[in-house]
Amino acid sequence: MNAQEFLRPKSSAATHAVDLLAVLSDAASVEAVKSLIVDQAISHARAQIGSIDDAIRLLQVLERPPRQLLVDVSGSTMPLSDLERLAEVCAPSVAVVVIGDRNDVGLFRSLLEIGIQDYLVKPLTVELVQRALSARDPSAQARTGKVISLVGARGGIGVTTIAVSLARHLADETQRQVAYVDLDLHGGAGNSMLGLRTNNGLTGLLEDTRAIDPQSIVGALVPAGDRLFVLSSELPYDAEFALRPGAISELINTLKRRFHYVLLDLPGRGGHSVTEALDASQVVCIVADPSVHAARECVRLLRFAEDRTGEPVVSVLLNNPLEPVADRVQPKDFQRALGRSVLHELPYDPKSLARAENLGEPVAGRKKQPGFAAAIERIANGLTGRESSAAPLPWHARLMTPRRTP
Template sequence: MAAPVVALKTGMLFDTDEQDRDPFGAYIADDAAAAAAQAVARLRGWSTGSIRKGGLPTALRLLGVAPPPRFLILDIEGLPIEEVEAGLTEIARLGTAIIALGAINDVNHFRRIVRAGARDYIVKPVDADALGEALVRLEQPGDAANPAGRLVGFIGARGGVGVTTLAVNAAWIMAEKLSRRTALVDMDLYAGNIALALDIEPTRGLREAFDDPERVDEVFLQNAMAKFGKSLHVLATEEDFDDAVRMTDDKVLMLADTMRANFDMTILDVPRHFVMREPQLFSRFDELVIVAELTLQALRDCNRLTKLLQARNRQMKIQIVANQTTSKPDVSVKEFETGIDGKLRCVFPHDPKTFAAAGIKGRALAGHKPKHRIVADLHRFCIELAGVPEEPRQGFFRRLGKR
């Protein structure tokens, strides 16, 4: 017989500021589900110390004396549904988003769990992919039926700094490691390199999207985009240089909005001339990554781009990264950061041989050499770009460990 669910202690006051909470916690009874939760936590840069043995009764006992995490996985297998409903309702009142795990595959059971306060219910056995996708739904802003995806642009301070390489690898990490349904769009219709880098056939989808933007919907995107790997969708074309494509701000904005509505993450590889030709696009980005080299010219152009684009979209977060960095750059990291009056988010070393080997195989470096230093640094950066909640400096479970 299952142990009765214990009620939460009442009268407890918690500091529930989002910055003070752990982003994630789990109370799981079986080893397979616990291993899946640990894998998801590691990929998102979260502590695995917040994953505990036990289910809903353990959570009720411990959360009565601790502030709840933002996202909570609860094992409810083997408990009577009435006790599950009572326990979920109590925990949901603490302001945490709950994913319940159980063994009953029944729609009425699912509805009762959701009505009690869970945001999602997953039937066991569960793996890291299923848990990761469920967490993505909770991490996205908007309501559960219409979550809002994130739009991130990659642009070069100058030409030849490896923008496409970073955009391709960031998109691959978003899709394969962070469980995001990801769109990768090469906005250079004539000389873009994304299709070439991934060894996929370019399509006419982007051209058709600009020719008839009213057609662009979920069905159009499914047919127009090339699928790469688990959940990466690529929109890239190679139009003839003498074939003029009519692009306007309205058409570009419609494409950006449709991407946001249909994907968890959209990464746009943006040519620099868009700054002048399609300026309204930059009003849509959640974040913009400016890729530079450590040279005086790149320093100048970073400052010019940042000043202009901040004026166009004050809500957009601009990140500057240095790429293809040699051991003796023209401008040191310290000098560059002084020049931009800020910090470089990442400094990626120059490793043309490794990137060339990945390109020959038609693979992202993140898939070809997942332990490469560039991949590790980019993975951490992608966690931030994806909007994954950060670990607080001293979470509750770590504070418990110090007592």
């Protein structure tokens, strides 16, 4: 069966549950994998002839990513570049085994450095493939997406505007899979900014007493594009919601195995949901405006976030949602009050933001020129490591882990 036949399955179930997917360039290699599938009675497995481009197309139509993937770079003049393209559609949790026809130690080392599980040289045998699939490096289990929380020092200072803009930028510019989660269960502004209606998928997941699994996640997500997906809810104003302990952590752990980036838009006040979200985050961005109250609350939030068990990298984003006037706190005075520097300052850009919010469009503006869109690009570059090319970027997310500011 070739890739085109696979893309036109007889039933939609054919694209739903594939735990092992092998797309190899020659019949002998495919037969070796098929023999392993039969010998080991591996369910939900598929092996077929195809190229790395076919593997990319198949990953795009699968309802959930496979647990293990075998791809063939035989004959490729630029295998690392081909695998870069594969990374754009491949979930962080997938264990990738690369098949090739070059017994090249340098290539093998380069593949290991970018997070590939193993590299096998043809001809393939059942035993060779079995060892590669069963000897998964325990460290590969940790290759999950980056969890980024955004929380405001006070209300109305643009947390959701920044979060939505950042989610859009990461999905469109880095070509990675992004989940945006609006944790305001009674209805945040994220959906209107994205031009969507909520399906109440978030509370549906959180109120289910069963474990959150990838299949239930798929049904709860609302697509906002090819790579951006939204989880949200809009409970009635008078509705109470009993959040079971550990539900937020469980949700985040499931999402980060599927997405390269998980952006959490946190409500303004604390509680169990905020605490669990911060505990599960690698990066916490505290959004403040240049005011005395925001500075005071920012100090409290900094202390609270930096004491979390996950030891996230915590930074401050200084937004200017209102027109600058003489009596506002100056950035240098704000930083002096915090006792630390501000990572990024976002400018007052009312025209671009008003149009984007009301039309559900990305923030307009030339990203390389001063403005809100340019500030979002700088924040995204800091998260992805694009602002520095000194070190090789990891396999899936190409994420930088910034150092904690003293």
